[in-house]
Amino acid sequence: MTADAPIAVIGTGVIGAGWAALFLARGRDVMAFDPAPAAEQALRSAVGEAWPTLIRLGLADGASTDRLRFTSSAAEAVADAVFVQESGPERVELKQRLFAELDEAAPASTPIASSSSGLMPSQLQAMCGRHPERVLVGHPFNPAYLIPLVEVVPGKETDSRVVEVAMELYTAMGKRPVLVRHEVPGHVTNRLQAALWREAYSLVERGVATVADIDTAISYGPGLRWALLGPLVNQHLSGGDGGLAHILEHLGPPTQAWMDDLGEPQLTPRLAELLVRGVDDELAGIDQRRLVADRDALLVELLERKALRTALP
Structure with missing residues (x-):
């Protein structure tokens, strides 16, 4: 995975903002999108509030809040992304539209990880007509920038290499990933x-x-x-x-x-x-x-x- 390629954060509520703050603190460029009114302002404020804690925990070389870019669409955010972290609302009809768009716009080799706690990865894969094999769940715990645990949950069609990439990325971000070997409601x-x-x-x-x-x-x-x-x-x-x-x-x-x-x-x-x-x-x-x-x-x-x-x- 190219270290200088951006990570896309789709959905910038509490969980998405936590992910964005963490990725920035680990020296990554972040492309973010959320359709909510004033979402960019709220995201930058949330990152700013988390930043002193992240400084205390230790920033990576080159880490800066200036490396955050808020885009005008989900497609634009993922177009050049090396990894996508999706944290949209837990509504199936919304996820269906969103995952179809992400699947269409993201490079074929880019993993798409969902922060979902309620939907299983095979459900999300069914929403992707092009590359369901690159979809999995990467479920964090709030505050996402502080609690190390992330549950990595592959679906029925998830490629094993995608699982490896997700585990490696989360580890590099300072997370403690746990691999959930079988899909069950609520994960582990x-x-x-x-x-x-x-x-x-x-x-x-x-x-x-x-x-x-x-x-x-x-x-x-x-x-x-x-x-x-x-x-x-x-x-x-x-x-x-x-x-x-x-x-x-x-x-x-x-x-x-x-x-x-x-x-x-x-x-x-x-x-x-x-x-x-x-x-x-x-x-x-x-x-x-x-x-x-x-x-x-x-x-x-x-x-x-x-x-x-x-x-x-």
């Missing part, structure tokens, strides 16, 4: 989150714990460890010298009993009201802008410190 990480949300919702619905209690239980308990190591390695470490094998042998039966007892809540209006009210109660008197700022500042510190530790996988 959102499914893991949904499993936790499901039980959290159930516990609130049953009156076992409040919203605040659940947030405290995770953020001051296993969440602290999960930020450093994944749930399975953490479980392995809990087994001492015997590791995961010991845990599964001795705690397997009660663990199975807990899993069998997990709730199956339905997001009824009543449950939604309980959850929203619980969050409102938890955050009463808290400035949410400062909360987000503190969260992101601590994320930066954590990422900096994790980068110094050589034994973490």
